[in-house]
Amino acid sequence: MTGTDPGATGDRPGALEIVIQRLDPGLPAPGYAHPGDAGADLYAAEDVELLPGERAVVGTGLAIALPDGYAAFVHPRSGLAARHGVTLVNAPGTVDAGYRGEIKVTIINTDTKEPFRVRRGDRVAQLVVQRVERAVFREVELLPGSARGAGGFGSTGR
Numbered sequence: 001m002t003g004t005d006p007g008a009t010g011d012r013p014g015a016l017e018i019v020i021q022r023l024d025p026g027l028p029a030p031g032y033a034h035p036g037d038a039g040a041d042l043y044a045a046e047d048v049e050l051l052p053g054e055r056a057v058v059g060t061g062l063a064i065a066l067p068d069g070y071a072a073f074v075h076p077r078s079g080l081a082a083r084h085g086v087t088l089v090n091a092p093g094t095v096d097a098g099y100r101g102e103i104k105v106t107i108i109n110t111d112t113k114e115p116f117r118v119r120r121g122d123r124v125a126q127l128v129v130q131r132v133e134r135a136v137f138r139e140v141e142l143l144p145g146s147a148r149g150a151g152g153f154g155s156t157g158r
């Protein structure tokens with residue numbers, strides 16, 4: 001596995017276990033580059049050329065079964081953003097616990113001049129697993145007050 005420290009596979013005692021299915025055995029399983037990393041890198045399952053401004057949905061060859069109460073978030077990699085202006089359209093993508101399909105990433109090339117070539121096996125995104133609340137929504141006539149109130153979108157200034 002490229003760039004993956006075997007000690008960083010999250011196999012510390014008590015680590016959350018997530019069962020995965022590699023739909024494309026030619027690609028590595030997701031892995032953490034260093035102990036303590038939050039994001040496990042996801043690999044592109046295909047070659048894609050993105051012209052300036054173009055986007056594409058790219059498969060990762062991976063399917064997972066998250067335990068109830070968890071979600072996985074597909075985040076961009078900062079190196080692709082900084083060097084190439086490449087990010088994810090729906091960052092972060094939300095992988096629901098019940099999803100069993102292939103995890104895909106919607107990559108966009110925001111560079112205005114240079115095309116970007118995704119090669120099969122490139123680490124194109126990272127997966128962050130988190131506990132999430134599945135809330136019960138209870139409707140009321142008027143919400144309780146708060147210091148922020150309806151302030152948003154720059155309400156606190158530059």
Ligand SMILES: O=c1ccn([C@H]2C[C@H](O)[C@@H](COP(=O)(O)OP(=O)(O)OP(=O)(O)O)O2)c(=O)[nH]1
Pocket residue numbers: 074090092093094095096097099102103104105106
């Ligand atoms: O970056 C992403 C985002 C989502 N998904 C998968 C997992 C997720 O559980 C499912 C649905 O995602 P989302 O709810 O964001 O999409 P939607 O447009 O609301 O589709 P749906 O109507 O199927 O919920 O698609 C991905 O593979 N990659």
Ligand SMILES: [Mg+2]
Pocket residue numbers: none
């Ligand atoms: Mg949805």
